[in-house]
Amino acid sequence: MSTDSRDAPVLSIRNLSIGFRTGGQLVPAVRDVSIHVMAGETVAVVGESGSGKSTTAAAVNGLLPENAVISSGTIEFDRRDIRTLGERELVAIRGAGIGLVPQDPMSNLNPLMRVGEQIGEALEVHGRTSGRATTERVHELLEMVGISDPVRRARQYPHEFSGGMRQRVLIAIGLACDPRLLIADEPTSALDVTVQRRILDRLGSLTSGSGTALFLITHDLALAAERADRVVVMHRGRIVEQGPSAEVLRTPTHDYTCALIAAVPGLALARATRTREPAAQEGSPLISVRHVVKEYVLRGRSSGTFRAVDDVSFDIRSGTTVSLVGESGSGKSTTANMLLGLETITSGTILFEGADLSRMRGKELFALRRRVQPVFQNPYSSLDPRYTVARTIAEPLAVHQVGDAAGRRARVLELLDQVALSRSTADRYPHELSGGQRQRVAIARALALHPDLVVLDEAVSALDVLVQSQILDLLASLQRDMGLTYLFISHDLAVVKMISDQVHVMRAGVVVESGTPDEIFDHATHPYTQELLAAIPGRRVAHAGEPEQLTGEAVAAGDD
Numbered sequence: 039m040s041t042d043s044r045d046a047p048v049l050s051i052r053n054l055s056i057g058f059r060t061g062g063q064l065v066p067a068v069r070d071v072s073i074h075v076m077a078g079e080t081v082a083v084v085g086e087s088g089s090g091k092s093t094t095a096a097a098v099n100g101l102l103p104e105n106a107v108i109s110s111g112t113i114e115f116d117r118r119d120i121r122t123l124g125e126r127e128l129v130a131i132r133g134a135g136i137g138l139v140p141q142d143p144m145s146n147l148n149p150l151m152r153v154g155e156q157i158g159e160a161l162e163v164h165g166r167t168s169g170r171a172t173t174e175r176v177h178e179l180l181e182m183v184g185i186s187d188p189v190r191r192a193r194q195y196p197h198e199f200s201g202g203m204r205q206r207v208l209i210a211i212g213l214a215c216d217p218r219l220l221i222a223d224e225p226t227s228a229l230d231v232t233v234q235r236r237i238l239d240r241l242g243s244l245t246s247g248s249g250t251a252l253f254l255i256t257h258d259l260a261l262a263a264e265r266a267d268r269v270v271v272m273h274r275g276r277i278v279e280q281g282p283s284a285e286v287l288r289t290p291t292h293d294y295t296c297a298l299i300a301a302v303p304g305l306a307l308a309r310a311t312r313t314r315e316p317a318a319q320e321g322s323p324l325i326s327v328r329h330v331v332k333e334y335v336l337r338g339r340s341s342g343t344f345r346a347v348d349d350v351s352f353d354i355r356s357g358t359t360v361s362l363v364g365e366s367g368s369g370k371s372t373t374a375n376m377l378l379g380l381e382t383i384t385s386g387t388i389l390f391e392g393a394d395l396s397r398m399r400g401k402e403l404f405a406l407r408r409r410v411q412p413v414f415q416n417p418y419s420s421l422d423p424r425y426t427v428a429r430t431i432a433e434p435l436a437v438h439q440v441g442d443a444a445g446r447r448a449r450v451l452e453l454l455d456q457v458a459l460s461r462s463t464a465d466r467y468p469h470e471l472s473g474g475q476r477q478r479v480a481i482a483r484a485l486a487l488h489p490d491l492v493v494l495d496e497a498v499s500a501l502d503v504l505v506q507s508q509i510l511d512l513l514a515s516l517q518r519d520m521g522l523t524y525l526f527i528s529h530d531l532a533v534v535k536m537i538s539d540q541v542h543v544m545r546a547g548v549v550v551e552s553g554t555p556d557e558i559f560d561h562a563t564h565p566y567t568q569e570l571l572a573a574i575p576g577r578r579v580a581h582a583g584e585p586e587q588l589t590g591e592a593v594a595a596g597d598d
Contacts, residue, residue, distance in 0.1 A: 046117060047074040047075055047076055047114075048075055048076060048077050048115065048116060048218050048219050048251040049073070049074065049075040049098065049113075049114070049115055049219055049251060049253060050074050050075075050112075050113075050114040051071060051072055051073045051074070051094070051098070051111070051112070051113050051114075052072050052111055052112045052114075053070050053071075053072055053110060053111040053112070054068055054070070054071045054072070054094065054097065054108070054110070054111035054112070054113060055068055055069055055070055055071070055108070055109045055110045055111055056068040056090075056093055056094075056097060056102070056106055056107065056108050056109070057106070057107050057109055058103075058105050058106055058107070059105045059106075059107060060105065064107060064109070066275055067090050067093045067106075067275055068090040068093050068094055068097070068275050069090075069274075069275040069276045070110075070111075070276065071090070071094055071111070071272070071275075071276070071277055072111075072277070073094070073270055073277075073280075075219065075251045075252075075253055076251060077218070077249050077250075077251055078245075078246065078249045078250070078251065079251055079252070079267050079268070080242070080245070080251075080252040080254060080265060080266045080267050080268075081251075081252070081253055081254065081266060081267065081268045081269075081270060082254040082255075082256055082261075082262035082265065082266035082268070082269050082270065082283070083095070083253070083254070083255050083256070083270045083272060084256055084257065084258070084259050084262045084269055084270065084271050084272065084298065085257065085271060085272035085273055086257055086273075086502040086503075086504055086505070087257065087472075087473065087502055088274075089272040089273055089274065089275070090272050090274070090275040090276075091255050091256075091272050092223055092224075092255055093106070094272075095221050095223050095253065095255050097113055097120075098113055098115070098120065098136065098219075098221060098253070099128075099132055099136055099138060099221060100120055100123070100128040100131075100132070101132075108121060115131065115135060115136060115218075115219065116135065116218060130164070133160050133163065133164055133211075133214070133215055133217070134164040134166075134215045134217065135217055135218055135219065136217055136218070136219045136220075136221060137211075137212035137213055137214075137215070137217035137219070137220040137221070137250075138212055138220075138221050138223070139205075139208050139209050139211075139212040139220065139221070139222040139223070139225045139241075140208060140223055140225075141223050141224040141225065141227060143196070143201065143204030143205045143207065143208050146208060147196040147204060147207060147208070148196075149195065149196055149197060150195075151195075152192065152193055152194065152195055153180075153191060153192055153193075153194055153195065153196060153199065153207050154173070154176045154177075154180075154191075154192025154193060156207070156211065157176045157179055157180070157192075157207065157210050157211055157214060158172045158173070158175075158176050160211045160214040160215065161175055161176070161214050161215065164215050166214070166215055173192075175214070176188075176192050177189055177192060179210040179213070179214055180192060180206075180207075180210060182210070182213075182244065183206040183207070183209050183210045183213075183240055183244070184206060184236070184240050185203060185206055185207075185210075191203075200233075200366075200367075201229055201230075201233065201366065202229055202230075202233035202236065202237060205225060205226065205229060205233075205237055206237065206240065208225070209225070209237070209240070209241055209244070213244060213248075213250070216248060216250070217250060218250065218251065219250065219251045219252075219253060220241075220245060220250050220251070220252050220253065221253045221255070222241065222252060222253070222254050222255065223255040224255055224256055224257070225237065225238075225241070225254075226238060226261075227256070227257070227258075230365040230366055230529045231529060231530060231531075231570065231573040231574060231575070232365060232569055232570060232573045233365065234261075234573065234575070235572075235573040238261070238265055242265060254266060257502045257503060258302070258503065258575055259271075259287075259295075259298045259299060259302050259503070260302045260574075260575040261575040262283060263283045263284070263286070263287050264283075264575060266283050267282065267283065268280065268281065268282055268283060269281065269282075269283045269286045271286070271292065271294065271295050271298070273292075273294045278292040278294050278295065279291055279292045279294075279295045287299065297504060298503060298504065300507075301503045301504045301506070301507035302503050302575075303503075303506075303530065303532030303533050303535070303536055303574075322355075322391075322392075323353035323354060323355050323389075324354055324355060324356045324390070324391060324490060324491060324523055325353065325354040325377065325388065325389070325390060325491065325523075325525075326353050326387075326388070326389040326392075327350060327351055327352050327353070327354075327373070327377070327386075327387075327388050328351050328386055328387045328388070328389070329349050329350075329351055329385070329386040329387070330347055330349070330350045330351070330373065330376060330383055330385070330386035330387070330388060331345065331347060331348060331349060331350075331383070331384045331385040331386050332345070332346045332347040332369070332372050332373075332376060332381060332383065332384050332547075333345050333346070333384045334346060345547055346369050346372045346547050347369040347372050347373050347376070347547045348369070348546075348547040348548045349386070349548070350369070350373055350386075350542075350544070350547070350548070350549055351386075351549070352540075352542050352549070352552065354491070354523060354525060355523070356490070356521070356523050357517070357521050357522070357523055358523060358524075358539040358540065359517070359523075359524040359525075359526055359537055359538050359539050359540075360524070360525055360526070360538065360539065360540045360541075360542070361525075361526040361527070361528060361534040361537070361538040361540070361541045361542070362374070362525070362526070362527050362528075362542050362544055363528055363529065363530075363531055363534050363541060363542070363543050363544065363570065364529065364543060364544035364545055364570075365529055365545070366529070367546070368544040368545050368546065368547070369544050369546070369547035369548075370527050370544050371495055371496075371527055372547075373544075374412075374493050374495055374525060374527050376388060376395075377395070377410070377493065377525065378410060378412055378493055379395060379398075379403060379406065379407065379410075382396070383395075383396050390406060390409075390410070404438075408434075408438050408487045408489070409487075409489050409490045409491065410489060410490070410491045410492075410493065411434070411483075411484040411485070411487065411489040411491075411492050411493070412484065412492070412493045412494075412495060413477075413480050413481055413484045413492060413493070413494045413495070413497045414480070414495050414496075414497070415495055415496035415497065415499055415500055416500050417468075417473055417476030417477040417479070417480055417500065417501075418468075418473070418476065418500075420480055421468040421476055421479060421480065422468075423467065423468050423469060424467075425467075425468075426464065426465055426466065426467060427450075427454075427459075427463050427464050427465070427466055427467070427468075427471075427479050428447065428450045428464040428465060430468075430479060430483055431449075431450045431453055431454075431464075431479065431482050431483045431486055432446040432447070432449070432450050432486070433483065434483060434486045434487050435449060435486050435487065438487060440487065447464075449486065450464055450482075450486075451464065453482040453485055453486060454482060456482065456485065456516065457478040457479075457481050457482045457485075457512060457516075458478065458512065459475060459478050459479070459482070463475070463479075472505070473500065473501055473502070473505060474501060474502075474505035474508060474509065477497065477498070477501065477505075477509055478509070478512065480497075481497075481509075481512070481513070481516075485516070485520075485522075489522075490522075490523060491522075491523045491524070491525065492522055492523070492524050492525075493524075493525045493527070494513070494524055494525065494526045494527060495527040496527055496528060496529070497509070497526075497527075498510060498528075498533060499528065499529065499530065499533075506533070510533065510536060510537055513537065514537065524537075526538060530574075531558070531559070531570050531571055531574060532574045534555065535555040535558075535559055538554075538555050539554070539555075540552070540553070540554060541553060541554070541555055541558045543558070543564065543566065543567045543570070545566045550564045550566055550567065551563060551564040551566075551567045559571065
């Protein structure tokens with residue numbers, strides 16, 4: 039390779055503009071974007087949903103949908119313009135020259151094929167290996183991405199892998215042919231923070247060792263700051279700021295970048311921000327969880343029982359927020375479901391104002407459901423797409439026979455006001471709303487019956503950081519104005535610090551540490567809690583003191 043070739047960017051995007059044809063019009067999605075990525079370099083493109091970052095990545099791979107139109111610009115990979123290549127040439131480049139690690143491992147792995155076969159397919163399609171050599175390379179790749187016992191694992195199906203392991207399989211597929219460029223499109227957004235850290239550590243070491251250029255797409259500025267050499271910030275299809283990651287964090291020049299920085303919980307830790315003031319821990323508890331155990335009977339090849347929740351005890355006092363924190367499988371959601379009456383208790387008690395939930399039946403249980411309401415993780419699946427917003431919010435009122443049609447309509451409009459949605463939203467459908475608007479509708483529905491307790495199960499984890507910040511502020515203001523009590527379920531300690539009065543850290547069904555947010559963050563004693571804290575994206579950057587250099591004016595400018 040010549041010196042000039044080595045010095046040339048692996049990827050060079052110049053003045054790229056992309057639109058989508060809808061309803062006879064061309065709707066702009068990417069506007070005049072220019073990005074360059076060198077060999078061995080990690081460049082992160084950051085922005086909210088709809089910013090154009092994933093559309094830009096799809097254009098690099100020649101994977102834009104049929105209604106997409108590239109109206110101007112060039113995309114050069116190894117000095118070849120992607121736009122001029124035919125389909126056969128693009129197929130030859132995908133995987134071999136440009137690897138891809140997509141976002142959702144559940145929808146991007148074939149559930150009917152063994153994991154080893156799917157990795158091997160990437161090798162054999164490009165003629166890299168065949169026969170026994172493919173099998174050996176598959177085992178090598180699985181071991182390389184940190185999956186132990188690769189011979190056995192290669193014979194398993196995706197459903198037999200955890201979310202983190204499935205993501206590692208996608209990384210193995212993406213790196214199988216030693217590509218010059220690896221596009222990682224939100225590769226860890228669906229993962230717990232500790233798994234996320236391990237995946238990104240592995241990805242970084244693999245790409246740095248091979249000299250592969252990494253093009254990272256993410257909505258998480260804190261993650262980008264820790265992992266990337268350079269950061270490109272996109273907003274409404276345009277690049278509003280770019281530069282070395284530390285420089286962008288220390289001295290952001292655009293209001294939108296300032297707003298992103300201010301909204302990231304991991305970076306906010308250094309500024310000691312709290313969404314709300316801690317509530318007084320006085321009076322009798324609204325909820326008392328005492329020595330609760332939940333066991334499931336195992337069927338199939340295994341026998342016996344699996345203990346998902348093991349001797350858990352805590353109290354929730356009126357007007358406070360109690361958080362259960364831990365990775366997937368820690369037992370936190372199972373505990374919440376028992377409190378909601380969606381799971382039976384194997385042993386122990388859950389008392390609501392002194393009454394035992396496990397003994398409630400019929401009308402008594404029906405009345406309890408009016409006082410305890412849930413808000414679930416995914417605002418896309420928790421709302422019925424056939425219902426208008428008004429019908430969705432009014433449904434609990436109808437089920438509990440509260441008021442007449444006119445009264446319910448008035449209550450719906452009142453609730454829309456409370457969650458800061460326009461009253462015109464009442465007659466719209468979920469598909470017409472953004473993710474943040476949908477979650478506000480879910481919160482309004484939960485508040486319809488004036489509940490005493492709201493159980494928020496990963497209620498902000500599926501949202502972009504700016505929307506997440508808005509929802510957390512909303513929850514805090516509703517609690518302050520209405521005296522609400524929250525049980526907050528999360529895998530993200532940074533978010534928990536901002537909203538909680540009391541925190542219980544769960545692992546493998548057991549509460550391993552409890553305390554106030556300040557106690558947990560400043561004096562964590564359990565190794566697992568320390569691991570969760572260390573995995574918070576942006577925490578290391580924040581502790582380096584960089585975000586404190588932001589001026590108050592700059593942060594405020596991005597808040598609206």
